[in-house]
Amino acid sequence: MKKFNQPIFVTKPFLPPFEEFCQGLREIWEKQWLTNNGPVLKKYQKELKRYFVTDNICLFTNGTLALQIALQGMGISGEVITTPFTFVATTHALYWNKIRPVFCDIESDTFTIDPDKVEALITPWTTAILAVHVFGRPCKIDALADIAHRHKLTLIYDAAHAFGVQVNGKSIGQYGNISMFSFHATKLYHSIEGGMLIFKDSNLNQIFSYLKNFGFKSETEVVMPGTNAKMNEIQALMGSILLKYIHEIIKKKKKIYNIYKNQLSDIPGLSFSPDPTENIEYNYAYVPILIEKIAFGMSRDELYERLKKYNIFARRYFYPLLTEFACYQNLAVSMSLATAKAVAEQVLTLPTYADLSEHEVCKICDIIREIHINPAGLDR
Numbered sequence: 001m002k003k004f005n006q007p008i009f010v011t012k013p014f015l016p017p018f019e020e021f022c023q024g025l026r027e028i029w030e031k032q033w034l035t036n037n038g039p040v041l042k043k044y045q046k047e048l049k050r051y052f053v054t055d056n057i058c059l060f061t062n063g064t065l066a067l068q069i070a071l072q073g074m075g076i077s078g079e080v081i082t083t084p085f086t087f088v089a090t091t092h093a094l095y096w097n098k099i100r101p102v103f104c105d106i107e108s109d110t111f112t113i114d115p116d117k118v119e120a121l122i123t124p125w126t127t128a129i130l131a132v133h134v135f136g137r138p139c140k141i142d143a144l145a146d147i148a149h150r151h152k153l154t155l156i157y158d159a160a161h162a163f164g165v166q167v168n169g170k171s172i173g174q175y176g177n178i179s180m181f182s183f184h185a186t187k188l189y190h191s192i193e194g195g196m197l198i199f200k201d202s203n204l205n206q207i208f209s210y211l212k213n214f215g216f217k218s219e220t221e222v223v224m225p226g227t228n229a230k231m232n233e234i235q236a237l238m239g240s241i242l243l244k245y246i247h248e249i250i251k252k253k254k255k256i257y258n259i260y261k262n263q264l265s266d267i268p269g270l271s272f273s274p275d276p277t278e279n280i281e282y283n284y285a286y287v288p289i290l291i292e293k294i295a296f297g298m299s300r301d302e303l304y305e306r307l308k309k310y311n312i313f314a315r316r317y318f319y320p321l322l323t324e325f326a327c328y329q330n331l332a333v334s335m336s337l338a339t340a341k342a343v344a345e346q347v348l349t350l351p352t353y354a355d356l357s358e359h360e361v362c363k364i365c366d367i368i369r370e371i372h373i374n375p376a377g378l379d380r
Ligand SMILES: *Cc1c(COP(=O)(O)O)cnc(C)c1O
Pocket: 062, 063, 064, 065, 086, 087, 089, 090, 132, 158, 160, 161, 182, 183, 184, 193, 194, 195
């Protein structure tokens, strides 16, 4: 197989028609209102409330600040049980609130926190569980809700990957006490940069709106030491326009996912997570595969490097494991993270974005098969 002429990256941001965005920009120019709860943000907020069927949402300039503010606004402290198999921002948000992350191992099928292992980690200092719907695969929400209820813990979800995911006919954001969505440009759905909290306790609306705007209550009153985490009008415009395309994006991603799965499933040593159960509507945001060295004929890292020679830039999400990073290396970890470690060593996420053609996906599959068949590889 010949290499791709242009690099194929793991993702590419979805962009709406240029004219549509320009029309929105013109309206912003006419109003000369760029940030601070402007008209586009207010309209966007209404659209999201309708989409998520709740009044309890708050928008932020990015997902990381949204999560930090969630923890702060709910007064989470002490220890929080979380997963090491995630993007660094999940743990950073705890660190910025002076909370100790307690890492729990993950499940081998969904890569999400293993509820059977959570209870062993609960101490008198535990205040919450921070679980991640990693790659948009829902956590074991019933089991986690049960543990949180019995131990009076707050249940927080990092749903950065999970926009559009439904469980039992409800948005995934409806589960737990609070969920954070990231609208970063590299995510399935985005507002260039952006973040959102969706929560059960309506009292939090007021607290979050103070915390994201320096704690201002009025022109002359500051009621808490807030930060600056507001979403601006241009971000809100992008988010609002893309909401019209979300079904189209997911449909395309599903098609891509299924091509990969059909074409690659029979290759020994290459595996996909089991399909989500019937009650789950998945968003197909990512295409993670596991590479088992002996059966596949080479390690995940070797495959990753070989793909680069074909101009295919897959990513090792999430590797290294969070506990390996210099800033978290000294944290005591009381549980074996064997599954998380094994997954981090074997996982590779393949390119997927709405613009990726079926032809290109098939070619990526053919290249992976060729590399597998000929592991010694005469690269050209
Ligand atoms: C992207 C991401 C975040 C951070 O979101 P930003 O909007 O980029 O700040 C947090 N957690 C996970 C799992 C992510 O993938």
